[in-house]
């Protein structure tokens with residue numbers, strides 16, 4: 001395989017699959033570019049639709065970029081570059097349903113799987129798929145359009161989504177089930193889950209961690225966007241959960257906490273040994289990272305809708321700057 | 326994000342239409358007295374109403390599941406901060422917690438999206454609230470197709486699930502007047518109440534001085550061809566269709582149902598019994614377990630032997646899109662009702678989308694004298 005420019009090359013990454021950036025592991029410059037692209041594309045779409053989950057892209061851009069260009073071993077996308085319209089919910093009577101996981105490549109014993117839990121991050125994920133060459137940039141124009149599968153809050157027919165997350169705390173349990181099944185089958189590929197920090201208020205998440213520790217499910221890794229935000233504002237003011245790392249460790253998981261915008265730190269975190277336990281990579285992030293304008297709205301960042309044409313124009317200006325960079 | 330097409334009236338077609346009395350011998354004058362005003366649209370009705378309602382009722386507390394503005398309880402939080410409790414994303418805990426407060430004499434008004442109550446925390450609702458018959462008000466937002474949030478956010482089977490719970494009273498709102506009066510209606514109930522609430526910009530379909538009544542449907546018209554029962558946001562669609570249907574000579578009894586449980590309104594039985602061609606139900610819910618099922622049970626129990634036609638989401642999960650799109654896709658809109666009526670009476674009425682879009686809905690005030698059944 002090819003590796004990127006030196007940093008963060010994984011010792012065990014000796015398989016032949018190539019990710020769509022052309023290399024299995026991108027250089028940090030490329031990861032950085034992908035992260036910038038995620039922010040830019042989500043900003044573009046937010047301006048176009050006069051609304052969007054923009055802050056989530058700001059906080060998670062490096063995490064998603066790392067997943068798609070560094071952490072995960074995925075085969076090439078099997079999804080249509082321009083996603084087909086919604087084909088109906090899964091059902092024995094519906095042969096047309098296509099699972100969004102196809103954008104993460106084939107399911108093979110040695111390949112990883114990706115599961116998005118907070119599905120309002122779909123916009124950021126779609127942008128990541130585009131940056132990773134797994135979906136056409138034009139697909140974003142179909143975002144939240146009637147009849148489109150590129151939904152605002154993604155379903156498991158939406159590009160990149162394999163399970164129905166979105167009702168918080170359920171994806172990690174589903175992923176744990178997938179991971180145990182893969183262990184039983186002898187697969188070497190891992191299961192990666194992306195979560196938001198608000199989800200850790202849900203009891204089910206802690207049930208999942210308990211069960212994973214008990215059954216020594218160690219082929220699962222969770223990347224968490226620790227942005228200290230939820231709908232009502234700052235998590236520590238809405239419902240404080242204290243130290244996520246300490247709690248996870250107390251529940252029998254491995255957890256490592258790093259600056260979620262620091263690629264090298266994230267790469268190193270991915271090397272943390274976690275035999276017999278799941279690994280949680282906690283990326284501490286800033287919910288307006290890369291788009292300082294958003295700070296004016298802090299801590300009310302959940303869904304950005306411009307209040308005036310003047311405000312929108314300022315974001316348009318920000319977009320021009322980002323395009324030039 | 327997307328506005329209802331309630332305001333997008335086109336009046337031209339309406340004026341040009343002539344009335345076809347296709348089945349005139351069944352046509353009876355409907356009792357509606359339509360006011361000569363445009364349909365009034367209101368925003369954040371619940372936000373204001375709850376604050377007003379709680380002013381003289383110190384036992385009212387609000388529990389909120391991190392969707393405070395989305396559920397219009399931000400005004401309450403700012404007005405009565407000492408009676409507002411942020412529960413974060415702990416819905417199962419929140420329901421049981423509400424039960425605990427209710428045991429101590431408070432009346433918790435739990436606010437989150439409906440799915441995160443009845444689906445996420447059903448056992449908690451049953452064992453911590455319904456079984457002990459506690460005064461908890463579950464204010465459930467985003468019924469059915471009113472959210473583009475996809476399957477995770479769409480409460481399409483809440484009535485089917487919750488109607489099966491002993492002790493529970495279930496109310497549904499379809500306009501601003503319903504929303505303004507629903508808390509008062511619930512107040513009289515000595516036990517838990519689940520409310521399907523609509524939010525944001527909503528129409529006033531019913532006169533403000535005619536509040537919702539427990540266990541009694543609103544009579545919107547009287548007729549003998551078809552008994553039409555609608556709930557929630559489907560009533561606005563139904564009114565759009567019935568307007569044109571009446572012009573074409575279809576005689577309908579139209580009831581707007583707001584109490585889904587208990588369900589024993591004599592007006593419903595009477596309407597069904599007098600419907601020559603049959604009964605149509607129309608709801609923003611799957612056809613399993615909601616209004617259609619409740620009506621079927623009542624008709625069967627009373628031996629009403631006419632056909633029942635259920636308009637609602639077919640037996641499937643749905644996806645995220647605009648409300649208008651979903652109503653069209655799953656056949657919940659005015660046009661779907663027209664087509665169903667045509668099928669039921671076996672006649673084509675030559676009504677198209679333009680005819681329906683042209684309908685000017687006005688705030689409905691019932692004719693009180695004639696209404697006394």
Ligand SMILES: Cc1ncc(C[n+]2csc(CCOP(=O)(O)OP(=O)(O)O)c2C)c(N)n1
Nearest residue numbers: 166167168196197198199229230231391441
């Ligand atoms: C069980 C459940 N309850 C409520 C919601 C509604 N909801 C969507 S996003 C969100 C909170 C967002 O907080 P977080 O998950 O930390 O994401 P971020 O702040 O980064 O957007 C809520 C309450 C949900 N999706 N699932």
